[in-house]
Amino acid sequence: MNTNTNTKLHEKNMKIGFIFVLYRTAKAEVARLKLEVGSLKFKNCKIYFIDNTKNNRGYAGGVNEGIKQALIDNCDLLIVGNPDISLKGITANRVLAGSEHFDVWGFAMRMHGKTYYGGEIDRLHLSGGLIETKPEERFVSRDLVSGSLLIIKREVVKSLGNFDESYFMYYEDVDYCLRARNAGFGVGIDSKIIYDHFEISSGSPGKDRLLSQARQKFLKKYGNIWQKIYGLVTDKILKQVQDDQKGNFFLFSFFSLNLSSFINKLLNFILFIFLIRYLRPEEYGIYALVWAQVSIFSPLVDLGTTSYGIVDLPTERKEKFISLFNLRLIVTIVIFFLTVLAGSIMFKGNIRIVRYIFLTSFVIFSNMLSGSYLIKNAVQGKLYNSSLVSIIFNSLLIFGLIASITIFGSLPVIFIIIFIFYNLYSFANYLLVRKGFKKFSFSIDATGWKKFLRKSYVYILISFFAGLYFKIDVFLLQILKGETEVGIYTAGYKFFEALLFLAASYNITRTPIFAKLIKKNFKLLLTAMKKDLVFLAFTGISGALVIFFLSPIVLPFFLKGNYISSLKVVRIVIFGLPLILISSVFLNAIYVLKKAHIIVIIFLFQILFNFLLNLFFIPRYSYIASSYITVLTEFINVVLLSVTFFAIGRKSNYENIS
16 A cells, blocks of 8 residues: 655745754754744744764664654654754755655765765665665655655654664665655655755774674564575675684685686586587687687786786776777777787688688777676675675576587587677676766776786786696697697686686785785795695695596596596696796785796796697697696696796895885
């Protein structure tokens, strides 16, 4: 039943009750509020100052005490406000204007240099958030109105009752507005009127804890099972990120922050199982070669700007994001044509592979746009949005490819579906990137772009050389042996590659912490590194041994026909896992020591070393040689990186490096 009582209230014969909940509020602020309420010129009003200083019952408890007193005094309209707001410039008529449209309402709120126009409830994980976009209409319905200034008709209170006191602070306003809307009352804002909220609690160390507790109560009270699961996971992740920033609890972040990475790896591994089940080794070899060719220039597309954007952009003006996006777009177009051209030259004798490279090269645009969305979310502190979008897309893509493989078992169909899905993903990410920007146009910012590149060029070289280092053996196998050997080798390598998300997870969660530790003391960095080395070495060696001994029993269920030869590859390359994890510790440490250029030199050496060994041994031992060389080069990588790190440490005399 709709109980909406949206009729215009008139000041005549009406009593207004102002309720302010105080907590250690200065007397001068109380006096200011009295003057500002008086300046509204209501003919009949009363102020209720509820002081929670001695017996703090929480904000909702204070409001309820004020409501109780106001109802006893027969107040017709209740105005609940924080003591840290200003009512200057507002008149009685303006306050009452919203009564014709709503039963519970408020105004636009100016806080910390921004203006908010009410709020909305995110239906995905059931959390309340404020809206920055100014509406075109004056009176706009909203999911919620900020409790810093909330106007409520007497009829609403009589119908709904009091605020829920289980919320000690925060979300009591979200809860009340939701209850009002569910009961059929109108909730909204008068966007023409703006008041200031100083939010003196913004610097309080306990605010994040109280806000998290309140949101959990709200989720428990109103959420369905899926919202509760999603909320539990994201809250745990965000809490652990905050703890990591304080130097606490690395392990949980290591396993949970990159949940989406793990899920996507799992999905791609499932796809891989179907590929080797329905494609011959030479066909899978072509599939692997196409992806190797397309991905070889991907680091150049990024220009290192994803790393730069996540680390440095939050400290600069947000409008720099658009300039960064435009730079990435220009480079993406250039690299797209370069990738197709290079593929045409390398595989000029096989027009079929060239066509597949062209179709797959549109992934380059997808990577650029999803990376831009990642930067945007990092700046806004909402990285979980990128994770969610990535999981949804990969799920649709993988299941679409699996369906096409089982029905058609055809390479052309597979690459057509890749082309369609990645272009749709590009469009979706473009819309998400643009969301929230009033103006999102292309312009040339030569000065800004030079600044970006000065900070990111080292990332470019490292990513490019690292990618080339991991692909040399595949290209040499194709040239010296053929697509079948490539298929067998890459099929075995895929089982090893599926576990590399551990290194990626470690890098993302640990690098920011290392950067904080090095600013305090070099010995703190060493202590953290020792713990990580023990943990990662144990994890990597244990995993390698388990796979080495179990793979002959388990993998034959997946590796059918000619792919059974891939089992040898798996049992060899898996011992590269602990070496890569150990290398990650030294890599991150060298990054934060501002010596990334040395890593470029190490990778250049590794590329040359890997190339020469594969060139010499592949003709004799085929993919078995590549397997052993993979482990050997990873061992050398550990030696070079560890020696480099300790050399840098001695040179710096264990001083802080900024």
